[in-house]
Amino acid sequence: MFLKHHQTKFSILLLLVSLAFLLNLSLGQVAIPFLEVVHFILGKKLPQETWHYILLDFRLPKAITALLVGSGLSICGLLMQTFFRNPMAGPYVLGLSSGSSLGVAILLLGSEIFSLHYISSQIGIATASFMGSLFVLLLIVLVSRKLKDTMSILIVGLMFSSFTSAFVSVLTYFSTAEQLQRFTFWSMGNLANMSWEQVLQLALWVCSGTFLAFLVNKPLDALLLGENYAKSMGVNISKTRWIIIFSSSILAGSITALVGPIAFVGLAVPHIAKLMFHTSNHKVLFFATLLLGSLSMLICDTISQLPGQSFMIPINAITSLFGAPIVIYLLIHKNRTW
Amino acid sequence: MVENDIILECKNLTIGYQNKTKKEIITQNINLQLRTEKLIGLVGVNGVGKSTFLRTITKMQNPLAGDIFVNNLSLNNMSSRVLSQQIASVFTDKLPQSQLTVYEIIALGRQPYTNWLGKLSPKDIEKVNWAIQQTQIQDIVDKKHNEISDGQLQKVMIARALAQDTSIVVLDEPTTHLDLYHKVSIVKLLKTLAHNTQKCIVLSTHDVDLAIQMCDDMIVMTPQHIYLDTPKNLIENNIFDTVFPKELISFNKRKGKFSFQ
Numbered sequence: 001m002f003l004k005h006h007q008t009k010f011s012i013l014l015l016l017v018s019l020a021f022l023l024n025l026s027l028g029q030v031a032i033p034f035l036e037v038v039h040f041i042l043g044k045k046l047p048q049e050t051w052h053y054i055l056l057d058f059r060l061p062k063a064i065t066a067l068l069v070g071s072g073l074s075i076c077g078l079l080m081q082t083f084f085r086n087p088m089a090g091p092y093v094l095g096l097s098s099g100s101s102l103g104v105a106i107l108l109l110g111s112e113i114f115s116l117h118y119i120s121s122q123i124g125i126a127t128a129s130f131m132g133s134l135f136v137l138l139l140i141v142l143v144s145r146k147l148k149d150t151m152s153i154l155i156v157g158l159m160f161s162s163f164t165s166a167f168v169s170v171l172t173y174f175s176t177a178e179q180l181q182r183f184t185f186w187s188m189g190n191l192a193n194m195s196w197e198q199v200l201q202l203a204l205w206v207c208s209g210t211f212l213a214f215l216v217n218k219p220l221d222a223l224l225l226g227e228n229y230a231k232s233m234g235v236n237i238s239k240t241r242w243i244i245i246f247s248s249s250i251l252a253g254s255i256t257a258l259v260g261p262i263a264f265v266g267l268a269v270p271h272i273a274k275l276m277f278h279t280s281n282h283k284v285l286f287f288a289t290l291l292l293g294s295l296s297m298l299i300c301d302t303i304s305q306l307p308g309q310s311f312m313i314p315i316n317a318i319t320s321l322f323g324a325p326i327v328i329y330l331l332i333h334k335n336r337t338w
Numbered sequence: 339m340v341e342n343d344i345i346l347e348c349k350n351l352t353i354g355y356q357n358k359t360k361k362e363i364i365t366q367n368i369n370l371q372l373r374t375e376k377l378i379g380l381v382g383v384n385g386v387g388k389s390t391f392l393r394t395i396t397k398m399q400n401p402l403a404g405d406i407f408v409n410n411l412s413l414n415n416m417s418s419r420v421l422s423q424q425i426a427s428v429f430t431d432k433l434p435q436s437q438l439t440v441y442e443i444i445a446l447g448r449q450p451y452t453n454w455l456g457k458l459s460p461k462d463i464e465k466v467n468w469a470i471q472q473t474q475i476q477d478i479v480d481k482k483h484n485e486i487s488d489g490q491l492q493k494v495m496i497a498r499a500l501a502q503d504t505s506i507v508v509l510d511e512p513t514t515h516l517d518l519y520h521k522v523s524i525v526k527l528l529k530t531l532a533h534n535t536q537k538c539i540v541l542s543t544h545d546v547d548l549a550i551q552m553c554d555d556m557i558v559m560t561p562q563h564i565y566l567d568t569p570k571n572l573i574e575n576n577i578f579d580t581v582f583p584k585e586l587i588s589f590n591k592r593k594g595k596f597s598f599q
Contacts, residue, residue, distance in 0.1 A: 085434040087435065215454070217455070217456065218449065218452070218454060218455060218456035221446060221449075221456060222446055222449055224433075224434065224436045224438055224446075225433055225434075225438075225443065225446060226429075226431045226433065226434055228398065228427070228429050228431055229427070229429065229431070229446075231398065231418070232396065232398070232422060232425070232426065232427040232429075233422050233446065233447065233449045233450060233502065234418045234419040234421070234422030234423075234449060234450045235418070235449070236418055274437060278437060279437055280436040280437040280438050280442070281442065283455070283456070
C-alpha cells in the first residue's frame with residue numbers, strides 16, 4: 001500500500017540510476033559513445049576492440065562496484081540512524097570506517113611489529129576490516145546502553161576516529177615506504193582496479209548485509225516510537241539489535257575493506273531519501289535509500305574520473321565535497337527532515 | 339453485585355530493582371486482582387513505586403519475587419508477541435524525531451498481528467479506523483506527530499493502544515503536562531473506553547482529586563502497603579490520609595478533597 005503510493009518517484013529514480021550507470025560506463029579517460037555502451041550492454045559487437053576491452057575489464061566492474069558501495073553504505077546509515085535514534089549516525093561518523101582503517105592499518109603497516117605475515121592477501125584485509133568495524137560497533141552499542149544520551153554516541157565515534165588516526169601515525173613511523181604507500185592509497189578510497197572476482201566477493205557481502213537489513217524493516221518502524229513502545233508491541237529488541245549489528249558490520253566492513261573508507265554517503269543518502277519521500281516508513285525508505293545510494297555513488301564516481309582527463313580524483317574527496325554541504329543543509333533545516 | 343472477570347492478578351509480588359551487588363525492594367507482598375470494564379487510577383507520592391509497579395505488570399522489568407497472571411497465564415512464560423496482544427502501554431516517553439503521521443503511529447499498534455513485512459490486512463485497517471473513531475481524532479490523521487498539540491498526541495497514543503486490541507491498557511501519567519480541560523477529557527475518554535470496550539484500563543496519575551471523581555477503582559500506593567478499592571470505600575477507610583506526609587496535606591473526608599495546612 002505504501003509502496004504504490006510512491007510509484008512515480010520510484011520509477012523516476014530507477015530510470016535515473018540506469019542512466020547514471022550507462023553514463024558512468026560511457027565517460028572516462030576515453031569517451032565511448034553512449035549508444036555503443038547500450039549496444040555493449042545488449043551484448044552486441046562493438047566497432048572497436050579496445051572499447052569492448054575497456055568496458056568489460058575496467059568500467060563495468062567499477063560501475064557495479066559503485067552501485068554496490070553506494071547502496072550498501074546508505075542502507076547501513078539508515079539502520080544506524082533509526083537504531084541509535086540519532087539523525088547524525090552513519091558508518092563513517094560513528095567510526096565504523098575508522099575501525100576498519102585501524103584493522104587494515106595494523107595489518108598493512110604493523111605487519112613487522114606484530115609479526116603478521118599474510119599481509120598481501122585480500123582475505124586478510126577483508127577480515128581485518130570486518131573485525132575492526134564490528135569491534136567499534138560493539139563498543140558503540142555498549143556505550144549507548146550505558147548512556148541514554150544519543151549525543152555521547154557521536155562523541156565516541158569522534159574519539160575513535162582521532163584514536164585511529166593517532167594510532168596510524170604511530171604505525172607509519174615504524175613502517176616502510178612501500179607499506180605506507182599501500183595504506184595511503186587504500187585510505188583514499190578507490191573503486192577502480194577491482195577484478196571480477198573481487199566484485200563478486202563484494203556483491204556477495206553487500207547482498208547478504210542488505211538482506212539482513214530488509215528483515216528488520218518492521219521492528220525498525222516500531223523503534224521510531226522509541227525502545228519502550230517497540231518492546232510493548234512485541235518487538236524482540238535484542239534479536240533486532242544483533243541483526244542490525246551484523247548487517248552494519250558486514251556492509252561497512254566489506255565495503256571499506258575492498259574500496260577503502262568512503263565518507264558521507266552513509267550519512268547523507270538516508271536523509272535525502274527521507275526528504276524526497278516525506279516518510280519514515282522503512283519499507284519505502286529501504287528501497288529509496290538503495291536506489292539513491294547507487295545513484296549518488298555512480299554520479300560521484302563519474303565526476304571523480306574527470307571525463308577526458310588522464311588522472312582521477314580520489315572518490316573519498318568527491319563524496320566529502322558533496323556530502324559535507326548536504327549534511328550542513330540538513331542540520332539547518334532539521335525540523336523539516338526528520 | 340456481579341463481579342467482572344479477573345484479567346490481571348498479582349500474587350505475593352515483590353517489585354524493585356536488582357543489580358549485580360544488591361536488591362532494592364520497593365514494595366513487598368502485593369496481592370491484587372484487576373477486573374475488566376474498569377478504569378483504575380494508581381496514585382501515590384513521587385518515588386513510592388508507581389512506575390516500577392506498572393513496568394513490572396507490563397513485563398518491562400522483572401519482579402523480584404511472586405507471580406503475575408494475565409488471563410490466567412503466567413507473565414513469566416509469555417512470549418513478547420503474545421504479551422503484546424494482551425497488554426498495550428502508553429508511556430511518558432517523548433517520541434524520537436521522525437516523519438510518522440498520526441495514522442502511521444496508530445497503524446503501528448497492529449504490529450503484534452501483522453506478518454514479518456508489517457503488511458496491514460483489511461481487518462487491521464478496520465481496527466485502526468475504529469480506534470481513530472473511538473478517540474475522535476479523524477481531523478488530524480494525516481498530520482505529522484510533531485505538528486499536533488500535547489493533548490492531541492496523548493489521544494493519538496491512546497488510539498494506538500486501542501488498535502493493539504488488548505484486554506488491558508496501561509498508561510503512565512497520561513495527564514501530566516496537560517491543562518485541566520484536557521486532563522478531564524482524557525480521563526473521561528478512558529472511562530468511556532473501559533466501559534464500552536470491556537477493557538481494564540490502568541492509569542497512574544498525580545491528579546488524585548480527578549481520579550477520585552472519575553475512576554471506578556483506585557490503587558493507592560504507600561511505602562507500607564498497597565490498597566485496591568473503590569474511591570468511596572477508600573475515603574471511608576481513611577486511606578487517603580496516608581498518601582501524603584501529614585504535616586502539609588490532609589484529606590478532607592467531607593469534601594472528598596485534599597486540603598493544605
